[in-house]
Amino acid sequence: MEQLCCEERLGELGLEKRRLRGIFLGALAFSFFAKGFSGSYMKSMSSQIERRFEISSSIVGIIDGSFEIGNLMVMVLVSYLGPRVHRPKIIAVGCLIMSVGAFLSVMPQFLMGRYNYERITVSVDNSSTSVSACSPTKSEGPPATDATETLSTVINAGCEKTTNSYLWLFVLVGNLLRGIGEAPIMPLGVSYIDDFSKEENSAFYIGLVRSSGMFGPTLGFLLGSFCASLWVDLGVVDIDAISINPKDTRWVGAWWLGLLICGAVNFIASLPFWFLPYSLPKEGENGNLKISHLSVQADPCKIEPPAQPQLKFSEAVKDFFPAVRKLFGNPIFVVFIFLTILQYNSLVGIITYETKFMEQQFNVSVAKAIFLIGRYLTSFQIPVSKRKLLFVILPSVLAGAYFACITFIVAYLLNLLYFTCSCEVLQVAGLTAPYSGFKIIGYETEFCNAECSCKVDQWDPVCGENGITYMTACFAGCKSSSGAGRNMVFHNCSCVEGQGLGLGNSSAVLGQCQRESCTKAFPYFLALQTACAFILALGGTPTYMIMFRSVSPDLKSFAVGIETLGGRILGGLPAPIYFGALIDETCLKWGTKSCGGSGSCRVYDTKEFRNVYLGLIAGLRAGCCLLYIVLSVLIMKRFKADGKEMTDIKNAERSTSKEIDTANKRDILPGSRTSEESEETYM
Known part of the structure; x- marks a missing residue:
């Protein structure tokens, strides 16, 4: 009877453990989704943050690099010591920190007041509906009379709030916290899965979690596209009164709205981990469970949980420097680290400034650019989801190295075709194009807008009938106008020479001129971009297979931390700064x-x-091509065709299994063998 009771209790416990495994897998998949979701959203909002705080691209790069700073502050410590702490609770804390970082980044929106974009001063006569941007030079001195009034002017009401210039520091600190919070999710989650899963199920579980997480970056960019199409002061300002559209370089979308959503998602992701145990027994095994029969009064079927190992810091770090020497004594690993650094530099540069590049190069709105990036990101999901198939097709390290090298070189050659997607420079009078007409007075030549009092530091562009953009309607010499808001049309522009109308009888409309060749080249650019993304994703898994099969099984976890640290401190951190500069x-x-x-x-x-x-991208990837070739040569020398490779792999697998059973002797992260791409690509 007693034996039956115990067997029934063990059955119930086994069912409970299976349920907890399912909860952990679901929670980890959602946390992968949450971090990819918030990471890609922040990347998509870089241009909106730049305009809202009126900062340069280099400062935006510093804000973007703060994520890497936060991540590398704790990455190595988490990778090396993580499996000896309560991993689910550490992951919960990480998600909570990411949530706090997202909410902190929103604070400037509620401290800065309304966004006042740059506009010129125009005047209107009460006796007519005509508005003039060209005011005589003499009229600049005396104040306006009752017959004139300011229609739209640069608002200086908030000038006393000089601290507004530094409120972008909230976004920087928030991004730093996101980096700290994301650090434990991947290494601790993967090691926890590998501890409780069977050898044949570990790769499947990790692949399932990562495949679920791949939807995060896509939805993050789609949310960014939606928020960028909304005005920043949503619900406060009348949209019809705004004279600019989303294609204008002064447009700022509701960047803060998506951060509120990201913060809420990360907070929800933290909740399940608080209720999960320190560890779970291996699938199909109850070896760690003991039945207590100490006394008659005690419960005869009491199940004792496995003892939790005590963390001794001195024992954990005593092998740190020998492990570092062993890793960097491996030439394959050293070349792989340099390859990772160059790839990080190019990848982070692309992701951070691609929306700005598409906007300036092809004259598309930021919202459309972000949306298109989110769409082509789905091409990453197909090769990543076929991870197991790639391992079957490429069973050897050497074959994987050749495959990764060839795919990267093919993608690099396609990259060079980007230069053929050319677009002419925007024709701006006085900047990239000369003025079309001059007035000849006696023996002197005078500019067509000399009678206007134009300020050179203003930007409120108009497009003339001649296809040339003028910095303001004043610089076009426009004397009158019709319409209002976005539909305003300026007439009698002395600097615009229309076809058959002569100088001074042409008109101009608000906004920059369109460039036809840019519209035609844009589809080719998108096709090349999608093809390159797909090919690079195909080669990603074999590349990581090289690292995991080239280091000792007991150093796999540490190798992941060192590789991630090197990539982020020398790639993810400096790349957005020097790209922006x-x-x-x-x-x-x-x-x-x-x-x-x-x-x-x-x-x-x-x-x-x-x-x-x-x-910059082509130069960095040219270095990657050379390192791929060097890596292939080193692997060919190390793994001979005489069967030594398979012997090394089998020995590594036996060693890995042994280490799982004796985890108290050395900390490893065997689940990492399924590879984990750099997470801020999140993306």
Whole structure:
């Protein structure tokens, strides 16, 4: 009877453990989704944050790099010591920290007041509906009379709030917290799965979790597209009164709205982990459960949980430096680290500034650019979901190295075709194009808008009938107008020479001129981008297979931490900063803050922008191609065709199984062998 009772209790306990395994897998999949969701959303909002705080691209790069700083602060410690702590609770704390970071980043929206975009001063006569942007030079001195009034002007009401210039620090600190919070999710979650799963099920579970998480980046970009199409002061300002559209470089979307959603999602992701146990027994095994028969009064079927190991810091770190020497004494691992650093640099540069590149190069709105990036991200999901198939097709390290090398070189050659998707420079009078007409007075030549009092630091562009963009209607010499808001049309523009109308009889409309060649080249750019993304994703799994089969099984966890640390501290951190600084050098016209000082860039030299952006990516990936070739040569020398490779692999697998049974001797992360791509690509 007693034996039957105990067997029944063990059966109930087994059912409970299976239920807990399912809860953990579901919770981890949702946490992967949450971190990818918030990470991709923050990337998509980089241009909106730049315009809202009127900062340069290099400062945006610093904000973006703060995520890497937070991540690397705890990544190695988590990877090395993580499996010896209560992993579910540490993951819960991480998700909670990400939630706090997202909510903290929203604070400036409620501290800065309304967004006042840069506009010119125009005047209207009460006796007519005509509005003039060209005011005589003499009229600049005396105040306006009762017959004139300001229709739209640069608002200086908030100039006394000088601290607004530094409120972007809230976003930086929030992003830093997101990096700290994300660090434990991948290594601790993967090791926890590997501890309770069978050898044949571990890869399946991890692949299932990651496949579920892949929807996060896609939905994050789609949410970014939606928020970018909404006005920043949603529900506070009358949209019909706004004279700019989402294609305008002064447009700022509701960047803060998505962060509220991201914070809520991360908070929800933290909840299940608080109720999960320290560890779970291996699938199909009850070896760790003991039945107590100590006394008659005690419960004869009492189940004793496995003892929780005590963490001794001195014992945990005593092998740290020998492990580092062993890893960096492996030439394959060293080359792999340099390859990771270069790939991180190119990848982070692409993701951070791609929306800005598409907007400036192809004249599309930020919302559309973000939406398209979210759509082509789905091409990553197909090869990642076929991870197990790739392991079957490429059973050897050497075959995997050849496959990864070939796919990367093919993607690199396709990358070079980006330069053929050219687009002419935006024709801006006085910046990239000369004025079309001059007035000849006696023996002197005078500019067509000399009679107007135009301020060179203003940007409120109009497009003339001649296809040239003017910085303001004043610079076009427009004397009158009709309509209001976005539909305003300026007439009698002395600098615009229309076909058959002559100089001074043409009109201009609000906004920059469209560039036809950009519209035609955009579909080819998207096709190349999708093809490159698909091919690079195919080669991602074999590349990680190289690392995991080239290091000792007991160092796999540590190798993941070192690889991630190296990639992020030398790639993810500096890349957005120097990409942004070089992009700033191609700016033709900087905006002006309402209280004075330089703001964000309004228009770039698109040719120089393209050469800098694509040239940096091509240069970094050229280095990757060389390292792939070196890696293939090293692997070919190490793994001979005489069967040594398979012997090494079998020995590694036996060693891994032994280490699982003797986890108290050494900390490993065997589940990492299924590979985990760099997570901020999240993306």
